[in-house]
Amino acid sequence: MPILVDSRYRLLRYSGLTACTPNESEVEQALGVRINDDTRVLERAGREILEQTKMQAVLITRGSRGMALFVPGAPTVHIPIFGSDEIADVTGAGDTVMATMALALAAGATFELAARLANYAGGLVVMKRGTATVSAAELRDAVNRDH
Ligand SMILES: Nc1ncnc2c1ncn2[C@@H]1O[C@H](COP(=O)(O)OP(=O)(O)OP(=O)(O)O)[C@@H](O)[C@H]1O
Ligand SMILES: [Mg+2]
Numbered sequence: 157m158p159i160l161v162d163s164r165y166r167l168l169r170y171s172g173l174t175a176c177t178p179n180e181s182e183v184e185q186a187l188g189v190r191i192n193d194d195t196r197v198l199e200r201a202g203r204e205i206l207e208q209t210k211m212q213a214v215l216i217t218r219g220s221r222g223m224a225l226f227v228p229g230a231p232t233v234h235i236p237i238f239g240s241d242e243i244a245d246v247t248g249a250g251d252t253v254m255a256t257m258a259l260a261l262a263a264g265a266t267f268e269l270a271a272r273l274a275n276y277a278g279g280l281v282v283m284k285r286g287t288a289t290v291s292a293a294e295l296r297d298a299v300n301r302d303h
Contacts, residue, residue: 175267
């Protein structure tokens with residue numbers, strides 16, 4: 157059973173689970189670094205979290221900069237945002253990403269596929285006002301429109 161962690165604090169206290177989905181500020185806090193759109197710092201930070209937590213994957217969410225997926229022994233996958241960055245409300249974007257990633261992994265997707273699906277879901281939910289949800293049909297339409 158996949159187990160995912162999305163913890164605001166003390167991320168490094170979780171160990172050996174399937175994946176974690178910190179945003180950049182949580183990564184900065186956990187490691188005491190500043191990422192500032194520096195891909196080398198981001199790269200080192202992602203690898204460091206993998207190492208320290210022994211997770212199978214680390215997905216760092218980067219707001220309007222999309223996300224970066226780290227898996228041991230594989231090159232980092234950088235995923236740009238889906239849709240425009242003209243957003244209505246980012247509330248729940250991180251939760252949407254984590255939930256979609258978990259569902260996809262439970263259904264047998266690879267980490268990369270799960271992250272890409274989660275990125276669509278995140279991009280959709282920020283276009284809605286308030287604490288919104290994304291339906292399977294909306295997710296399917298978004299993927300189809302993009303291909
Ligand atoms: N401005 C934006 N435009 C498009 N997509 C976005 C935007 N902001 C966030 N997203 C999507 O949502 C994902 C998660 O956003 P973010 O990194 O802000 O999460 P978070 O800070 O953990 O959110 P939360 O406050 O819900 O915990 C991003 O990786 C991206 O896919
Ligand atoms: Mg979050």
